Amino acid sequence: MIGSLITLAIIVVVIFMLIGIYNKLVALKNRYENGFAQIEVQLKRRYDLIPNLVETAKAYLNHESETLTQVIEARNGAVSGLKEAAKNPSDSSAIQGLAGAENTLTQAMGKLNVVFESYPDLKANQNMMQLTEELSSTENKVAFARQGFNDFVTQYNTYRQSFPNIIIANNFGHTKDAQLLEFADTQLIQEAPKVSF
Numbered sequence: 764m765i766g767s768l769i770t771l772a773i774i775v776v777v778i779f780m781l782i783g784i785y786n787k788l789v790a791l792k793n794r795y796e797n798g799f800a801q802i803e804v805q806l807k808r809r810y811d812l813i814p815n816l817v818e819t820a821k822a823y824l825n826h827e828s829e830t831l832t833q834v835i836e837a838r839n840g841a842v843s844g845l846k847e848a849a850k851n852p853s854d855s856s857a858i859q860g861l862a863g864a865e866n867t868l869t870q871a872m873g874k875l876n877v878v879f880e881s882y883p884d885l886k887a888n889q890n891m892m893q894l895t896e897e898l899s900s901t902e903n904k905v906a907f908a909r910q911g912f913n914d915f916v917t918q919y920n921t922y923r924q925s926f927p928n929i930i931i932a933n934n935f936g937h938t939k940d941a942q943l944l945e946f947a948d949t950q951l952i953q954e955a956p957k958v959s960f
Contacts, residue, residue, distance in 0.1 A: 797915075798916075799912050802905065802909055844860045909944050916942070
């Protein structure tokens with residue numbers, strides 16, 4: 764009789780342990796998915812600002828249409844990357860695709876910034892100053908949201924990889940680590956792209 768009660772107690776403890784680990788995995792996954800949603804909001808804001816910036820610059824940059832076209836193409840690629848990643852933030856290839864598209868956009872915006880430096884009238888334009896201020900503010904928010912997302916992903920991955928959690932995770936649908944949103948150049952992580960006029 765005592766042996767049966769001990770066995771039953773052990774089974775109950777194991778069941779509660781399994782439930783606790785599974786629930787924590789779900790909570791951590793929801794946290795990093797919410798973190799990605801915060802990035803998505805800021806990136807959409809950024810993507811909405813870029814065409815306005817290009818339109819304002821067109822009047823001044825008649826001879827720089829190739830640079831403006833590259834910015835718009837890079838922006839459209841980033842929008843597509845964001846849509847794919849937003850469908851499933853757990854898909855590491857979609858997160859990597861977004862990071863690549865963001866790198867391309869950052870490079871195009873850097874080229875545009877260099878062009879802007881050659882046009883003092885454009886730098887003094889009130890609309891341009893307002894747009895660049897909003898873009899700069901949005902870049903800071905993107906960097907902050909990306910940091911939060913990466914923190915949540917790290918928490919999830921660490922918990923999922925720990926023993927005995929990994930055994931439970933692999934048996935209950937948490938079979939892969941989440942992907943950090945990283946950029947090819949580590950300097951880009953530390954410093955948001957600057958658009959100055």
